[in-house]
Amino acid sequence: MTKPILIVGGGPAGLAAAHSLATFGQACILVEKEDRLGGAPILEGYAKLVPSGEWAKDAIGGMVDRAANHELVDVRTGTTVSSFSGEVGNFTAGLSNGDSLDVSAAILCTGFTHFDSANKPEWGFGTFPDVVTTSQVEQMISSGQGVRCPSDGRKPQRVAILLCVGSRDRQIGREWCSKICCTVSANMAMEIREELPDCHVYIYYMDIRTFGLYETKYYWKSQEEFKVKYIKARIAEVTSDGEKLIVKGEDTLVKRPITIPFDMVVHAIGMDPNVDNKDLSAVFGVDLEPHGYIGKANSYSATGLTNRTGVFVAGAATGPETIDDSIAQAKAAAMAALEQRQLAARLVS
């Protein structure tokens, strides 16, 4: 019997890796720092997922049950890894609760941290209660409460979604595209229009990156069926006239400044590197890439390798990633770990 494989992080990637390994008879230990599994989709209270349209609590909830109920998966919630030593096939992991684990490999599925809009004070978050984030609107939808202005609970008649909040912004040291916000925002705009048909939704963008097949399902559909309006303008400032929020910027297509009143402004917040990445880097001896995500080795021979043999990485820990791709990467990393196990077994024999 080989030693178990350590999986760090219980989001979509971690759950997928655990399930794959267990299916192939490989015991694993899933360590999650929060007190429950599911990662961002569950902890942040996402509503319907892109592109399946399934509710997050059903889709990811199903993944949680499948992994957590497997006899070969040992789940440790509310726990972090504080030390990790040894070499491939023979690691020792020290946990925050004092436990010590002998493991053969580790897969880091530590995900991301949502951008904190307070870091863009000019866009009004934290100053005006009706300036919210995409996560908050997800929660309004998933809780069944519906999209309402937090200040007084009224139904908004006009909503602005600002894209690239915490993405593609050198001013605040975030040069990356967070990849999913355009699609999530187009989807959210349609959800708002569906719930509140009299509410007009405007999306302020620099570029629209509803990549691949999301083009039809989100970008086109939001315009053709839901009459969502897209305005090419990077907003300069969100203020208030005492009654409404005032969105100021330049409409670049008419070369004119705009100061438009809105009931609600939504920040499409991007994906930051996990705030714990520096600690993870130190504990696991893995390098971070220049943006602060966990660095990936090239993927032509095996996927999900880091600079340290026996330590793999998958999902949004490596950079902004979709749920689907996080799951795929986790399965690939699980496969890479199994390949390594096989190779080691052959060498021994």
Next chain:
Amino acid sequence: MPIHEKSLIRPENLEVHEHLEIEGVDVSGHWSTFIGSRVVADYNEAMEEEIAALPGGEYIHRCWQCGSCTNSCTVNALNPDFNPRYWIYLIRMGMESELLRDKDIIWQCVSCHKCTHVCPRDVVPEGVMKATSHWLELKGHTPKSHSMIFDEVFSEQVFETGKIEDGRVIKRFFKRTGQALAQPWMVDMVKGMLRNLPLGLLTRMGLATLVAPRTKDWGDARAAIEEYVAEREEHNRKALGLDELIQSARTEI
């Protein structure tokens, strides 16, 4: 103000006072130049829906501003101010005053449909131009165009008789547009007809002009057409809020 933005200042937004004194200081002449604000202060959300309600405007909401229509446009090649892409944007965002600046050229669309074939989103910009011209007329921003008057004269006659008699159409059209019937080209054409057409045909044409024959049993068809036209007009009036517009104009007077 940076020099590159000077092109954005419109002459009508410049305000110069020959004589002006502010708090005892004489600032007459160009010292007192003010530049009116260009800021767009709100979106008129009704505008897109109004134009979309008129025939041809149905697909305006699909536009993503690629500019293919303007690039392919026959009229734009002659007049760079003729910019369908730009107008579609103004309509979608409800920038009415901006659109009205171009009200006297929008009708110049020649319906070549190059834009229709090139548009990646099936917006049918030609239809939008048609709907927009129609909207400008219905809202009273532009006078009825000659082509609209011609359409009316033509269809009125079809509705009345079920037939078209060219002579009467032309007569009515010239009368309604205040043009003389005896235009030199018209005189030449009639002379040529008298010289070259067989006597029998001329007699029949002359009679038709005088007695205005009707299609047999036209009454039912006429009633159906008139009902449809009335329905359409009612729909347009409602979509554009014309009754309210007329009402408010009356109250003002």
